[in-house]
Amino acid sequence: MKTDHTELLRFTTAGSVDDGKSTLIGRLLYDSKSIFEDQYEAISQTSSKRGEEGVNLALLTDGLKAEREQGITIDVAYRYFATPKRKFIIADTPGHIQYTRNMVTGASTANVALILVDARHGVVEQTRRHSFIASLLQIPHLIVCINKMDLVDFKEDAYQKIKEDFQSFSHRLDVKDIDFIPMSALLGDNVVDKSKNMDWYGGSTLLYSLENVHIGSDNNFIDCRLPVQTVIRPYNDEFHDYRGYAGRIAGGVWKKGDKVTVLPSGFSTTVAKIDTFDGELQEAYPPMSVTLLLEDDIDISRGDMIVRENNQPEMTQDIEVMLCWFNERPLQPRGKYTIMHTTKEARCMIKEVRYRLDINSLHRDEDDKEIKMNDIGRVLLRTTTPLFVDSYRKNRITGSIILVDEQTNETVAAGMVI
Amino acid sequence: MSSTYQLNHLRELESESIFVLREVAAQFENPVLLFSGGKDSILMVHLAVKAFYPAKIPFTLLHVDTGHNFQEALDYRDALVERLGAKLVVGSVQEAIDSGMVREETGFNATRNFLQTAVLLDSLEKGKYDAALGGGRRDEEKARAKERFFSHRDEFGQWDPKNQRPELWNLFNGRKQYGEHFRIFPISNWTELDVWQYLAVEKVELPSLYFAHEREVIHRDGMLLATEGGLIPVRDDEQVNTMMVRCRTIGDITTTGVWESNAATLDDIIAEVSMARQTERGGRADDKRSETAMEDRKKQGYF
Numbered sequence: 266m267k268t269d270h271t272e273l274l275r276f277t278t279a280g281s282v283d284d285g286k287s288t289l290i291g292r293l294l295y296d297s298k299s300i301f302e303d304q305y306e307a308i309s310q311t312s313s314k315r316g317e318e319g320v321n322l323a324l325l326t327d328g329l330k331a332e333r334e335q336g337i338t339i340d341v342a343y344r345y346f347a348t349p350k351r352k353f354i355i356a357d358t359p360g361h362i363q364y365t366r367n368m369v370t371g372a373s374t375a376n377v378a379l380i381l382v383d384a385r386h387g388v389v390e391q392t393r394r395h396s397f398i399a400s401l402l403q404i405p406h407l408i409v410c411i412n413k414m415d416l417v418d419f420k421e422d423a424y425q426k427i428k429e430d431f432q433s434f435s436h437r438l439d440v441k442d443i444d445f446i447p448m449s450a451l452l453g454d455n456v457v458d459k460s461k462n463m464d465w466y467g468g469s470t471l472l473y474s475l476e477n478v479h480i481g482s483d484n485n486f487i488d489c490r491l492p493v494q495t496v497i498r499p500y501n502d503e504f505h506d507y508r509g510y511a512g513r514i515a516g517g518v519w520k521k522g523d524k525v526t527v528l529p530s531g532f533s534t535t536v537a538k539i540d541t542f543d544g545e546l547q548e549a550y551p552p553m554s555v556t557l558l559l560e561d562d563i564d565i566s567r568g569d570m571i572v573r574e575n576n577q578p579e580m581t582q583d584i585e586v587m588l589c590w591f592n593e594r595p596l597q598p599r600g601k602y603t604i605m606h607t608t609k610e611a612r613c614m615i616k617e618v619r620y621r622l623d624i625n626s627l628h629r630d631e632d633d634k635e636i637k638m639n640d641i642g643r644v645l646l647r648t649t650t651p652l653f654v655d656s657y658r659k660n661r662i663t664g665s666i667i668l669v670d671e672q673t674n675e676t677v678a679a680g681m682v683i
Numbered sequence: 684m685s686s687t688y689q690l691n692h693l694r695e696l697e698s699e700s701i702f703v704l705r706e707v708a709a710q711f712e713n714p715v716l717l718f719s720g721g722k723d724s725i726l727m728v729h730l731a732v733k734a735f736y737p738a739k740i741p742f743t744l745l746h747v748d749t750g751h752n753f754q755e756a757l758d759y760r761d762a763l764v765e766r767l768g769a770k771l772v773v774g775s776v777q778e779a780i781d782s783g784m785v786r787e788e789t790g791f792n793a794t795r796n797f798l799q800t801a802v803l804l805d806s807l808e809k810g811k812y813d814a815a816l817g818g819g820r821r822d823e824e825k826a827r828a829k830e831r832f833f834s835h836r837d838e839f840g841q842w843d844p845k846n847q848r849p850e851l852w853n854l855f856n857g858r859k860q861y862g863e864h865f866r867i868f869p870i871s872n873w874t875e876l877d878v879w880q881y882l883a884v885e886k887v888e889l890p891s892l893y894f895a896h897e898r899e900v901i902h903r904d905g906m907l908l909a910t911e912g913g914l915i916p917v918r919d920d921e922q923v924n925t926m927m928v929r930c931r932t933i934g935d936i937t938t939t940g941v942w943e944s945n946a947a948t949l950d951d952i953i954a955e956v957s958m959a960r961q962t963e964r965g966g967r968a969d970d971k972r973s974e975t976a977m978e979d980r981k982k983q984g985y986f
Contacts, residue, residue, distance in 0.1 A: 271691055271692045271693075272691065272692060273690075273691075273692040273695045273696070340829045340844065340847065341829065342825075342828040342829050343821045343828055343829075343871070343872070344821075344822075344828065345821070345822045345872075345874045347692075347874070347876070351692075352692040352874075352877070354872055367849070369849075369851070370849045370850060370851050373851035373852045374851075374852060480689075481689050484688075486688055494702070494705045494706065494709055495705050495708055495709045497735060497736075497737075497738050498738060499737045499738040499739070500738070501737075503737070504737045504738075507737060511705055511734070511735075512705075513698060513701075513702040513853065515853075518688065540736075541733070541736070542732065542733035542736040543733075550688045552690070552695060552698055552699070553690065553694075553698050554697075554698040554699075554701040554702050554705070554734070556736075567709050591849050603858070605854050605856065606854075607853070608706075608709070661852065662852060662853055665851065665852045665854065666854075667851060667854045667856065669856055669858055674856070674858040674859055674860065675848060676848045676849050676850075676856045679849070679851045
């Protein structure tokens with residue numbers, strides 16, 4: 266099997282309980298021949314034990330005991346399959362309202378979001394919510410999967426109506442690329458194989474779209490950012506004076522000889538070498554993990570950021586974010602939390618809640634501003650020390666933060682810098 | 684701007700794992716890398732070497748030893764430790780049995796697999812390790828599909844799958860109370876095929892067990908088990924045959940099924956894995972005990 270040109274694509278799936286999401290994933294795995302015999306045998310046994318007709322592909326995504334007992338998905342589950350063209354990572358997230366946090370988690374690293382719509386019910390509140398979250402998390406590509414077309418006799422009208430309904434609100438979203446595919450996950454129409462029941466549809470199947478959607482520009486190749494993770498000092502004779510700054514490139518294309526500035530100190534120097542175990546690199550770009558060697562001896566430690574002299578992030582203690590709240594204990598106005606941003610940690614205070622967002626209607630509530638679990642709101646934070654931030658729209662890595670409860674150490678919120 | 688600046692999937696997975704390994708070195712005081720001699724832990728060590736080059740890996744290696752090992756796996760382990768100049772700590776199940784900390788199972792399908800959990804937790808406590816790096820992958824088993832990169836464990840080493848910390852972007856929250864620890868899974872997103880492809884690309888040396896060789900085996904419950912060392916009692920109605928086999932995973936002899944195979948090189952193995960119709964854990968007797976065997980063991984502190 267050839268592997269040199271296989272790209273990695275991460276996508277997230279969102280849908281309500283009965284949209285057939287599990288069946289769709291099962292279908293993708295089954296028809297792309299990613300299911301093993303022992304897995305298939307196990308679900309076929311379970312299907313017959315439950316008295317179901319045929320083999321229930323949805324069982325392939327069945328997770329924990331607690332979930333099976335309640336018949337719902339509690340947590341994000343990751344699944345994998347590959348075609349000769351791409352390797353896919355699916356973040357399978359539960360759709361009900363109380364699990365907005367899971368959807369946000371799955372969406373944070375995705376290139377593509379699949380939004381499932383039941384062809385019989387059309388665009389519903391959840392469709393809008395899922396689409397909004399995909400937009401908020403800046404997933405570059407949306408694929409609206411209009412499922413259960415078999416139950417509306419594969420009629421084009423049903424498809425067109427849903428497409429128009431969706432477009433009537435999606436112009437308010439911030440998504441570059443939206444595609445609509447009519448399908449039946451149960452019967453396999455337009456998932457991997459082209460449907461024989463919908464001649465009127467000239468577009469591609471879901472798998473074809475996933476294999477061909479352009480993800481080459483999903484990373485930021487313009488603004489050079491390297492958050493320093495750790496300093497590599499070998500302390501041996503061979504590498505006596507070696508001092509390397511290790512990190513994962515969060516933006517920009519880097520070359521030896523580049524003029525760089527180190528934040529927060531502001532000292533400028535030049536890239537002497539981009540080092541790796543496999544030798545020196547001529548160029549480095551996201552999301553590579555590298556080690557930078559600099560011409561001058563500057564005091565640099567974890568949490569510092571190396572950037573280009575003439576292109577710097579904002580260095581600020583006042584950070585405005587869209588915050589998604591994850592914890593049962595609501596956001597405490599004026600409360601203090603640990604804030605994690607790239608490789609830097611600080612403390613912060615909630616200075617002001619500007620508004621709470623109704624994620625179904627996108628209405629901004631400026632009166633009831635209590636931010637509870639699964640709520641999203643616009644919040645102003647004040648940090649103890651300056652952070653080096655970009656807007657989330659510009660860079661998903663340098664524009665994102667999480668808040669950690671100082672007593673319980675739980676991750677209580679995720680924020681996107683505005 | 685696009686295709687020139689696009690990593691292939693193996694390099695992207697490598698970069699992600701190196702990022703996680705470096706986060707562990709930065710966020711924890713005393714991390715340990717669990718080393719079983721299996722291909723996933725060999726991959727982990729290889730990635731750790733790359734992450735901290737040219738410095739030494741900043742992790743102690745911990746081998747939870749059931750005493751039922753394939754000799755090749757032990758030889759490989761010792762040679763690797765020597766080459767890296769790393770520190771190796773062995774947590775011995777045999778000693779735990781001798782001291783009465785755990786009791787041995789009996790019967791035809793007896794295994795020390797379940798005893799590993801107690802020994803692992805004991806070793807972590809004795810060494811005061813605050814993070815244990817493991818080679819678990821999400822594609823292995825359904826309970827693992829929901830595992831985090833940074834997986835929080837309470838003071839009893841237990842996993843609470845319903846109350847996991849959300850993990851977003853590149854932000855890993857390793858904060859904990861005294862006495863708690865983390866299990867860290869840097870290769871979460873790799874599949875079995877990715878691992879083999881990468882080991883081949885990187886030309887990593889592997890124990891000979893992974894390649895086809897002649898071995899005495901018996902058929903039991905749809906699996907082939909190695910009879911070496913007399914650890915698996917042969918029933919009267921079972922017949923010992925010599926076959927060409929190889930391991931797809933390496934663990935305790937009593938639970939590691941072997942597979943009929945003629946794969947002599949990594950390329951043969953990759954071809955075989957791409958065509959395989961059974962998951963690699965299909966050969967693990969420990970998972971076959973019940974539908975939720977892995978989930979139950981993980982909650983108690985197993986890897």
